Amino acid sequence: MAERSFKHEVKKLTAGEGETFTGEGILAVTKALLQSGVAYIGGYQGSPISHLMDVFADANDLLEELDVHFEASASEATAAAMLAASVNYPLRGAVAWKSVVGTNVASDALSNVASGGVTGGAMIIVGEDYGEGSSIMQERTHAFAMKSQMWLLDPRPNLTSIVNAVEQGFQLSEASNTPVMLEMRVRSCHMTGSFIAKDNIRPAFTVSDAAENPTRDLDRIVLPPANFLHEVEKIEKRWPAGLAYVRDNKLNEWFGPDTHPSEIGIIVQGGLYNNCNRAMELLGLADAFGTSDIPLYCLNVTYPLIPEEVKEFCADKKAVLVLEEGQPEFIEHELNTLIRRAELDCKIIGKDMMPRAGEYSAQVIRAGLGKFLRRFAPDIAPAQESSDPLPAPVAQEIPQRPAGFCTGCPERPIFTAMKLLEREIGPTHISADIGCHLFSILPPFNLGNTTMGYGLGSAGASAFKPTGKRAIAIMGDGGFWHNGLTSGISNAVFNKDDTVNLVIDNGYSAATGGQDIPSSRAKNANRVTNNPIEKAVRGVGGQWVRTLTRTYDIKAMRDTLREAMLTKTKGPKVIVAQSECMLNKQRREKPLMRKALKDGQRVERERFGVDSETCTGDHSCIRLSGCPSLSIKPNPDPLRQHPVAHVDNSCVGCGLCGEVSHAAVLCPSFYKAKLVSNPGRWEKLRARISGAVIRFIQQRDDRKRLARAF
Amino acid sequence: MPSSSTDRLSIAILALGGQGGGVLADWIQNVARGHGWVAQGTSVPGVAQRTGSTVYYVELARADAAGRAPIMAQMPMPGDVDIVVASELMETGRAVLRGFSSAGRTTLIGSTHRIYAISEKSAMADGRGNSEKIIAAAQERSKRFIGFDMEAATDRTSSVISAIMFGALAGSEALPFPRESFEQAIRDSGIAVQSNLTGFEEGFTRAQGIIALPEEAEHPAPEPTTEIGRQLYSTAAALLPQEALHNVAHGLARLVDYQDANYARLYLDRLRAIAEHDEPPYNLTSEAARHLALWMSYEDTIRVADLKTRASRMERVREEVKAQDGQLVSVTEFMHPRLQELGETLPAPIGRRLLSGGLLARLMAPFFKQGRHVRTTGLRWFLVLRATSALRGLRRRSVRYVEEQERIDAWLSVAADLASRDVEAALEWIKLQQLIKGYGDTFERGLRNYLAIRSEFLALPEQDQTAAWLHQAREQAFAQS
Incomplete structure (x- = not known):
């Protein structure tokens, strides 16, 4: 069960010709795929593409109705390899993932499909996780498009343009026998808007048609001599066909007048067009509807560039500003080459005036554009901007809010146990992995030395061959199935690694929004789940394997970890630490509990609290937990000054605080x-009797206390 | 010359994961679309939602006469935001820090309650950011600042904070839509309609009010209620400076409660020795009254058992966990008494034998290895704790009492000595008591820190024994967790 349900929204996907579709960007892309007669879809979750995968999963009925095959792929490589279906058959297919990390994983299959070329339209939807809120290294997918020769679309960020790009992308792919990448920036994925819908199209040729009528063309397989032919074919056939399609169908757009008195112009990536217009509007150079004073060439296709169009745009200009986000500046380099080849005298101004790194927000573009105008069109240039930042004494009062584990997260106690073990045996090298558990590197745990990629936690520790202390490698269940089983565990067994491998099994691909994976305990009508991780580990030769079924049991966690660190057994030590993702558990159980309450049934709820009278405000408990519901409040004691610990009502009663105060011998304040x-009759009676005795004693004590009080 | 659109409205929402910022953004867009506006919302979810803060951005505009759609930006631009809604005080501050709120333009609607960040929570002493500075900046850097405690408003109405924010937004009248349209948006969403409408109403009303910080409890000096109390207080008033009496009264009340009137008299005697060297404004006596009372009421097993078994405590728990009438509440304490704590509580001769690790200790040890789940709402454990608290009468003979009084006297004699030549240094010395707190490992670490500072300080030549040195040493001890 995914974190967010699109069951309600997917009804919109049935909209027909002429209806106005209003919704999120990812939903619009799904609709555009159906309007394009796509025959199969696959992909792997990860922000900002998770919701796209959730939409596909929730739209399963509709997809089946239209004979569209959908798979939640095991990895991006799996998804990319699916595109093989478009090589020999006129099948349109689309796959999606988070980029650039997903594209890295997929690149083997992508190189193969790009080399052999496609018959049916093949589209790769990449969620470009770049800029604010990103959780990955800042790199460009553009490089992959260039190295494998796949066309890269970067449409203007409005739903109509995005939907058009999907539809035209398939045609471009088929016209040039080349896979096409559609770049969706984070904000566009989650952007709401409207477009006029068309009817959904059932694929003329389905995946089962293809399976029943197999065809074979040796020239499409990457093996000599075909691989050498592919390279020639890419240059001589597919490249010119691609250019012609982009040019003839005017996929790139022109705005504003043909010329400006100052002989300047702007070339902008489609995805940055809106920010560019806002910057120009605020400088008085455009209106709110895109009427521009300056010639503007908008690249909805950022790879390849169209030499004729570039030549035409730059011919009568002395300087052109290129707005190209990220680095290296591939487009700027290519533009310079094209200008030289065309023997034009036009300056291409890019990263020398725009920042080399970071997101190109409207603010950043305004500043860069201002610089550009001051040099090349001083008469319309804005004055230097002045800034008035918040004074440091105020600014430093505002704390950072690093991401952390959710309230009641079952992963937190694992790191508390590691923290406690660290007190005994000192610091250890910890190879971290991708997933929620990576929050361990942040306060309050500050555990973890490196992370090398999804499912690579164990592999990242394999160079540490200890004679004394063992390295610990962490991996999530998502990463385990993504590739950790083979490249991590199996590798460690094969190479006789002596590491401690901690597989955190919370039942979902939790960090990406709770999608099911092979070891999920959930029963999923469309997938096979409940494949235990321990069985897989033993299957590849793991000998020392322990499965703990309750991570909140800090002592068991700590003792098992200690045993793994100290045991004489050779080879990798694997601990599978299981407890369900609390976010998903709560979402499942809360409605049930509400219903039971409504029906008058007996319902138990547990939560924790801190006695502010006995809490002395040391906050050790917080440093060993970091639970959002464990916070502080002003000290109610008139003499004490430091804030006391406090558990707020969001507590889900996971029990970690109590376990911590026991295991770490902290204080008696937790209860x-x-x-x-709706308690039962017997239970009520018992409580009434003991309550009466206790109250009697308490009242007597209170009277005595009052008599001898201040 | 291009025409400019002056009727565009840009709205930035700063919220923490799980606070419903996305729901609020959707409501706003639905209101605007209902009035024929074009609305766009964007956000960056992902890991930022796992307890981090997130910015949602909404633009509202209208098509022009020719029917052309407006070009919408995808994130708030500093200096170009009309309305900011923030769900927490430091998020309000962050909106100002990032330049989203500008003087003369932005309507800034922000909650004044705090959700503490991990750096603030995990500090060993007090790591909280300064709320007043943020409120002042919010007022300076907005056209209008609407600030109230939205969490309290949420609790009052059993609603969610997004409904309060939506109500406050409507109540601010910064958007050109009537109240009914906002309420309709809540009804149309069809989820928790009634409680959301109640929250909306509360937010709407509070938006008209004055800027209000969350209420903090005040602690007036306790009035004596018994003859003994009045005697003690008049002795204190005769011997000690007026300025210190607030803390002294609290200290007396605490120590009478902790032990008895004689113990409170010992407190006054000890204070007088410090006050002799003090001078106006008598900060030293005042702070010594605080820290001496805290040290003298050190946390031992007797005290904990006493506090855990009082009637007032049970009421406080019911209130804190928001127990409703008819709900049974059972309370389990997580206690980990160690043999050491037992030994310290027992009368000195027996206690010392236990602590020295002989046969008795080895026999008893297994019973103190594990933490105990102590159900204080059940008769058995209640009576055990009640019996422990009754050991109060024997406290003066306990090992711990003897040790603590020795430490207190040693601490006070240095304070008195310092006070005779440098009152500021004496004040800082007195504040070292802050280091000694907690139980078990935490207590031992604090005591170790205190003793280390003490011996280092006393080894310094007299002219280097300064307030600044002590202050820095205390800060350093708190900084290393």
Whole structure:
């Protein structure tokens, strides 16, 4: 069960010709795929593409109705390899993932499909996780498009343009026998808007048609001599066909007048067009509807560039500003080459005036454009901007909010246990992995030395061959199935690594929004789940394997970790630490609990609390937990000054705080309150009797205390 | 010359993961679309939502006469935002920090309650950011600042904070849409309509009010209620400076409660020795009254058992966990008494034998290895704790009492000595008591830190024994977790 359900929204996907579709960017892309008669879809979750995968999964019924095959792929490589279906058959297919990381994983298959070329339209939808809020290294997918020769679309960020790009992308792919990448920036994926829908199209040729009528063309397989032919074919046939399609169908756009008195112009990536217009509007050079004073050439196709169009645009200009986000500046380099070849005298101004790194927001573009105008068109240039930042004494009061584990997260106690073990045996090299568990590197745990990629935690520790202390490698269940089993565990067994491998099994691909994976405990009507990780580890030769079924048991966690660190057994030590993702668990259980309450059934709820009278405000408990519901509040004691710990009502009663105060011998302030709604008769009676005795004693004590009080 | 659109409205929402910022953004767009506006919302979810902060951005505009759609930006541009809605005080501050709120233009709607960041929570002492500075900046850097405690408003109405924010936005009248359209948007979404409308109403009303910080409890000096109390207070008033009496009264009340009137008299005697060297404004006596009372009421097993078994405590728990009438509440304490704590509580001769690690200790040890789940709402454990708290009468003979009084006297004698030549240094010395807190490992670490600072300080030549040195040493001890 995914974190967010699109069951309601996917109804919009049935919209027909002429209806106005209003919704999120990813939903619009899904609709555009159906309008394009796509025959198969695959992909791997990861922000900002997770929701696209969730939409596909929730639209399963509609996809089946249209004979569209959908797969939640095991990895991006799996998804990319699916495009093989378009090599020999006129099948349109689309796959999606988070880029640049997903493209890295997929690149083997991508190189193959790009080399052999495609018959049916093949589209790769990449969620470009670049800029604010990104969780990955800042690189460009553009490089992959260039090295494998796949066309890269970067449409203007409005739903109509994005939907058009999908439809035209398939045609471009078929016209040039080349896979096409559609770049969706983070904000465009989650952007709401409207477009006029068309009817969905059932694929004329389906995946089962293809399977029943196999065809074979040796020239499409990457093996000598075909691989050498492919390279020639790419240059001599597919490249010119691609250029012709982009040019003839005017995929790139021109705005503003043909010339400007100052002989300047702007070339902008399609995805940055809106920010560019806003910057120009605020400088008085454009209106809110895109009417520009300056000639503007908008690249909805950022690879390849169209030499004739570039020549035409730059011919009568002395300087052109290129707005190209990220680095290296591939487009700027190519433009310079094209200008030289065309023997034009036009300056291409890019990264010398725009920042080399970072997102090109409207603010950044305005500043760069201002610089450009001051040099090349001083008469319309804005004055130097002045800034008035918040004074440091105020600014430093505003704390950072690093991401952290959710309330009640079952992964937190694992790191608490590691922290406690660290007190005994000192620091250890910890190879971290991708997933929620990577938050361990942040406060309050500060655990983890490196992370090398998804499912690569164990592999990242393989060079550490200890004589004394063992390295610990962490991996999530998502990473384990993505490739960790083979490249991590199997490799460690094969190479006799002596590392401790911790596989965190919370039942979902949790960090990406709770999608099911092979070891999920959920019953999924469309997938096979419940494949235990331990079985897989033993299957590749793992000998020392322990499965812990309750991560909140700090002592068991710590003791098992200690045993793994100290045991004489050789080879990798694998601990599978299981407890369900609390976010998903709560979403499943809360409605059930509400219903039970409504029906008058007995319902128990547990939560924790801190006695502010005995809490001395040391906050050790917080440093060993970091739970969002474990916070602080002003000290109610008139003499004490430091804030006391406090558990707020968002507590889900996971029990970690109590376990920590026991295991770390902290303090007696934590209590667990069990609230019973609609209690049974016997239970009520017992509580009434003991309550009466306790109250009697308490009242007597209170009277005595008052008599001898201040 | 291009025409410019003056009727565009840009709205930035700063919220923490799980606070419903996305829901709020959707509501706003639905209101605007209902009035024929073009609305666009964008956000960057992902890991930022796992307890981090997220910016949602909404633009509202209208097509022009020719029917051309406006070009919408995808993130708030500093200096070009009309409305900011922030779900927490430091997020309000972040909006100002990032330049989203500008003087003369932006309507800034922000909650004044705090959700503490991990750096603030995990500090060993007090790591909280300064709220007043943020409020002042919010007022300076906005056209209008609407600030109130939205969490309290949420609790009052059993609603969600997004509904409060939506109500405050409507109540600010910064958007050109009538109240009914906002309420209709809530109804149209069809989820928790009634409680959302109640929250909306509360937010709407509070938006008209004055800027209000969350209420903080005040602690007036306690009035004596018994003859003993009045005697003690008049002794204190005669012996000690007026300025210190607030803390002294709290200290007396605490120590009478902790032990008895004689113990409170010992407190006054000890204070007088410090006050002799003090001078106006008598900060030293005042702070010594605080820290001496805290040290003298050190946390031992007797005290914990006493506090855990009081009637007032049970009421406080019910209130804190928001127990409703008819709900049974059972309370389990997580206690980890060690043999050491037991030994310290026992009368000195027996206690020392236990602590020295002989046969008795070895026999008892297994019973103190594990943490205990102590159910104080059940009779058995209640009576055990009640019996422990009754050991109060024997406290003066306990190992711990003897040790603590020795430490206190040593601490006070240095304070008195310092006060005779440098009152500021004496004040900083007194504040070292802050280091000694907690139980078990935490207590031992604090005590170690204190003793280390003490011996290093006393080894310094007299002219180097300064307030600044002590202050820095204390800060350093708190900084290393």
